[in-house]
Amino acid sequence: MLVVAISDTVLSLLDGRHREDKFGLWVVNWVSNMLVLVTGATGFLGRRVVRELQDRHHQVRCLVHTPGRERLFPDRSVEIHYGSVSDPAALADAFYDVEVVVHLVGIIRQRKRLTYDQINRQGVANVVEAAKGTRLKHFIQVSAIGADNSPAYPYLYSKWRGEQEVIGGGVPYTIIRPSIIFGRGDEFLNALAGLVRIAPVMPVVGSGRNRFQPISVGDVARCIVIAVDRQDLKGKIIEIGGPEQLSYNEIISVVVKTLGKKRLRVHIPVWLMYLATLVMEKVQPRPPITIDQLRMLSIRNVAEPGVVEETFGFTPRRLEGNIDFVRSVGFWDGVKITLGSMPPHIRDH
Numbered sequence: 641m642l643v644v645a646i647s648d649t650v651l652s653l654l655d656g657r658h659r660e661d662k663f664g665l666w667v668v669n670w671v672s673n674m675l676v677l678v679t680g681a682t683g684f685l686g687r688r689v690v691r692e693l694q695d696r697h698h699q700v701r702c703l704v705h706t707p708g709r710e711r712l713f714p715d716r717s718v719e720i721h722y723g724s725v726s727d728p729a730a731l732a733d734a735f736y737d738v739e740v741v742v743h744l745v746g747i748i749r750q751r752k753r754l755t756y757d758q759i760n761r762q763g764v765a766n767v768v769e770a771a772k773g774t775r776l777k778h779f780i781q782v783s784a785i786g787a788d789n790s791p792a793y794p795y796l797y798s799k800w801r802g803e804q805e806v807i808g809g810g811v812p813y814t815i816i817r818p819s820i821i822f823g824r825g826d827e828f829l830n831a832l833a834g835l836v837r838i839a840p841v842m843p844v845v846g847s848g849r850n851r852f853q854p855i856s857v858g859d860v861a862r863c864i865v866i867a868v869d870r871q872d873l874k875g876k877i878i879e880i881g882g883p884e885q886l887s888y889n890e891i892i893s894v895v896v897k898t899l900g901k902k903r904l905r906v907h908i909p910v911w912l913m914y915l916a917t918l919v920m921e922k923v924q925p926r927p928p929i930t931i932d933q934l935r936m937l938s939i940r941n942v943a944e945p946g947v948v949e950e951t952f953g954f955t956p957r958r959l960e961g962n963i964d965f966v967r968s969v970g971f972w973d974g975v976k977i978t979l980g981s982m983p984p985h986i987r988d989h
């Protein structure tokens with residue numbers, strides 16, 4: 641039996657069919673146990689990726705942008721390197737002996753002296769450059785569904801240009817494009833919960849029929865870490881989403897239900913919301929929504945159904961039943977979020 645199990649697993653590893661069986665995982669870890677550099681390790685997704693990598697017995701090196709944030713990993717043995725993706729010298733230092741990089745750094749809001757191009761494209765180019773001439777076996781780039789060669793959506797355009805830096809950079813890569821990601825510490829659902837707490841009706845931009853495929857942060861981390869060992873995914877762009885395609889209206893209903901409330905939806909004309917958002921951007925340091933994000937609410941944000949099962953061998957979690965964390969958003973948190981400040985007990989960075 642043991643011989644059959646071993647040869648089965650080895651065969652599946654060789655032809656890239658390896659899936660999520662425990663014995664297979666043990667063999668993979670025993671064979672690989674690689675040194676993985678995680679950029680953006682202290683972020684919403686990064687901290688889950690670090691945990692998942694450690695659970696699978698990889699050695700982890702974290703690129704930490706803001707000194708002090710490494711506190712997140714107190715009792716776990718990760719190696720810390722400080723630096724920015726805009727600093728090639730710091731990157732070169734961090735790449736010593738690295739076999740895999742999971743590049744997660746990305747910004748979804750531009751600031752005065754921090755543009756999408758600087759981080760989402762040039763930052764990627766710098767990381768690719770640092771990887772050249774090293775022992776790197778796999779470059780995992782986290783992009784976003786909708787990344788496209790059209791400047792009409794500046795965030796998605798910058799993510800597409802970041803992908804091009806990876807593809808043209810001569811590194812063995814896999815690009816993963818998640819749909820909207822939910823989980824403790826996310827911005828999207830916590831902001832919606834804040835609105836439910838303070839508003840007697842739920843404002844919806846336009847028809848609210850646009851579809852998303854929310855995927856849990858733990859499931860995205862799991863896909864990324866499975867990809868680390870998968871030869872058959874090299875050279876591919878994989879779009880991932882949760883098990884359901886939900887309209888914006890349906891997502892709101894799930895949040896309202898989870899909070900045990902009832903709210904009527906009020907549909908606001910897109911032009912009026914633009915006007916309100918323009919004003920918010922002018923007067924608030926960190927508006928709850930930006931013009932870019934508002935525009936992205938109207939584009940389809942879904943993957944092919946079943947991709948996670950077929951490619952990564954597990955079924956991702958549904959939204960409903962897995963967002964209890966929104967209950968920790970109180971009335972005053974809702975007020976703060978709407979005024980442009982995210983309470984640290986909800987999102988700590």
Ligand SMILES: NC(=O)c1ccc[n+]([C@@H]2O[C@H](COP(=O)([O-])OP(=O)(O)OC[C@H]3O[C@@H](n4cnc5c(N)ncnc54)[C@H](OP(=O)(O)O)[C@@H]3O)[C@@H](O)[C@H]2O)c1
Nearest residue numbers: 680682683684685705706724725744745746783784820821
């Ligand atoms: N969240 C989503 O719904 C979603 C959906 C699709 C795709 N994605 C993509 O997934 C990736 C991770 O997103 P996330 O939600 O985890 O973002 P996040 O929570 O904002 O985390 C970003 C991380 O990048 C670090 N960082 C920022 N600027 C840096 C710089 N110049 N040099 C080095 N590190 C820097 C941040 O550190 P500091 O906080 O110390 O600056 C933080 O650790 C991004 O590429 C994003 O585009 C996210």
